[in-house]
Amino acid sequence: MNHSTEHPLRETSLHDALHTHVLEGDIDATGPWLVGLADDALRVARRRQRLARAGAAAFVAVVAAGAVALGTPQHAHVVQPATGGTGNTGKVALLSILPVTSSTEAACTHGSGGYTVPASATHPALCVHADRARGMTDVRVASAKAGKSTITGTWQVEVTLGSTDRTRFAALTGSIAGAPAPRNGFAIVIDGKLWGNPSVASSLTGGRLEIVGAFLGDLTSATAHDLALRLDTGS
Structure with a gap:
């Protein structure tokens, strides 16, 4: 799944670039706030990656369970008035x-x-x-x-x-x-x-x-x- 790997890499690059820019540049009082924002964004991206991987595993489990269910005989029920x-x-x-x-x-x-x-x-x-x-x-x-x-x-x-x-x-x-x-x-x-x-x-x-x-x-x-x-x- 491309989406599960590309997003964290891009967020990491942006995070590192922003840190370097704040440390080397003449940034006002908003600098720490921007750094914190970058940290939060990176944490969210990594969490999304973990969830995506877990979701893929769950999807495989559901497909396997569905294959078993399709092979199970279905019993008709008696209708009620x-x-x-x-x-x-x-x-x-x-x-x-x-x-x-x-x-x-x-x-x-x-x-x-x-x-x-x-x-x-x-x-x-x-x-x-x-x-x-x-x-x-x-x-x-x-x-x-x-x-x-x-x-x-x-x-x-x-x-x-x-x-x-x-x-x-x-x-x-x-x-x-x-x-x-x-x-x-x-x-x-x-x-x-x-x-x-x-x-x-x-x-x-x-x-x-x-x-x-x-x-x-x-x-x-x-x-x-x-x-x-x-x-x-x-x-």
């Missing part, structure tokens, strides 16, 4: 879109196969049952993007499906659109957790859906961005 926090940063592999068969205001009983939405200050607990046999399971999305709704101002994740799943999604939403509530809705299930159950009035042919949480406003900036990152497979 939107009402439960900021989520995790591992990739989501299991996204399901399932037609809702029932929804009741109570937590699901053990072994019922439903999806419980915990109670909050503004909403009661819900138990949502869905039909996996008629639904879309293990869906890998083409893209996912977090952002705020232009209508409600709440955080959401906009998901775009691939061409094959787009056709399946249009057929699924078309088959439930005319049913009475809650059977005109579908459950968005990610890693076994319910992240939304919107209702539809007609077939959704655009291949896009918006995840807002079990209830509107559940998602925060952190949960939305985490979820989008893990859903966006880029396929």
